[in-house]
Amino acid sequence: MVAPRVYQAMTQPLVGHLDPFFFQTAEEVRTLLGYVFSTANTFNMAVSGTGTSGMEAAIANFVEPGTKVALLTNGFFADRIGEMARRHGGTVVRLARDWGTPYDYDEVREFIRRERPQVVGFVQAETSTGMFNQAKPICDAAGEVDALVIADCVTSLGGMPVLVDENGIDIAYSCSQKGLGCPPGLAPITVGARALERRKQRKTPVDCFYVDLELLDAYYTGRKYHHTASATMLYALREGLAIVAEEGLEARWERHRKNHEAFVAGVEALGMKMLVPEGHRLWTLNTPCLPAGVDDARVRGYLLEKYSMETAGGFGPLAGKILRIGTMGYSSTAENVALILEALKDALAKAS
Ligand SMILES: Cc1ncc(COP(=O)(O)O)c(C=O)c1O
Known part of the structure; x- marks a missing residue:
């Protein structure tokens, strides 16, 4: 259900997608997202689109042809990460458990050591099964081989500890419509410094204009038009995030x-x-x-x-x-x- 205060926030007069008040709201969302993701990252934003657009942004920006992606899967949404990674040219290797079965984290470490991927993908809160997967042992193992970790936090953000910095997650994305109590339509994402550095070393341009994070950053910081983002959804998200901050x-x-x-x-x-x-x-x-x-x-x-x-x-x-x-x-x-x-x-x- 959507919080009544969020509905109320959505009735505020619309401003344009390049209005100073729009950028002020985007800036407040950026700061509040840092709090909710528990991170000191400054690269936080809300991608226009549902949770899937956050997943697409994470994959399109950090997977290019030839990138080896180690996918940990024990449910439906992890396999969607794999499907996307393949579509963006990645080579996907899977460590699969039955749906709803926890990972053996020793096996995860062995798998990552053996495969030596550039990117590890997993779902922290697997909505198809109701399972919480532990980020820390996955991130520690990925760190040993210098792989970036992409974590799907669609069903954990605002309801369970995501702890981006404490766990060592490089890229985390979520949605507006679950733990944040807003309507669907935005996908919060946070990206750490190591990942931004890695992104600069890409050999090919990001193959999807709409979720190119560099273009989105230039837009949300008021430097260059990219698309016509919805001020109404931004008001909603800012209110949803403010409610989280007030509750603690x-x-x-x-x-x-x-x-x-x-x-x-x-x-x-x-x-x-x-x-x-x-x-x-x-x-x-x-x-x-x-x-x-x-x-x-x-x-x-x-x-x-x-x-x-x-x-x-x-x-x-x-x-x-x-x-x-x-x-x-x-x-x-x-x-x-x-x-x-x-x-x-x-x-x-x-x-x-
Ligand atoms: C874990 C997980 N990842 C990704 C998604 C996709 O999000 P959306 O349906 O908002 O595009 C969902 C949707 O429920 C989800 O539960």
């Missing part, structure tokens, strides 16, 4: 953790098991397994019709096996958890 990151993480844990306790009391082992679960997106014989579409249809509650199902190898229920951003409240548990109890009784 630690307090916000704690809120997400508590509400997630209350949700888990509640579904377990209903006899459901969580897909992801304890200690590896997202606090933003919960994936309880459906009891045998219960039809996923019936449960979700009932929740939507009777309670106006939108939930997601599993897909790929998890189709029909799990529910995916968000407790993120503005929606992560004790009241919402109580409501969904009540509704789930009713829906499961009807569906079995």
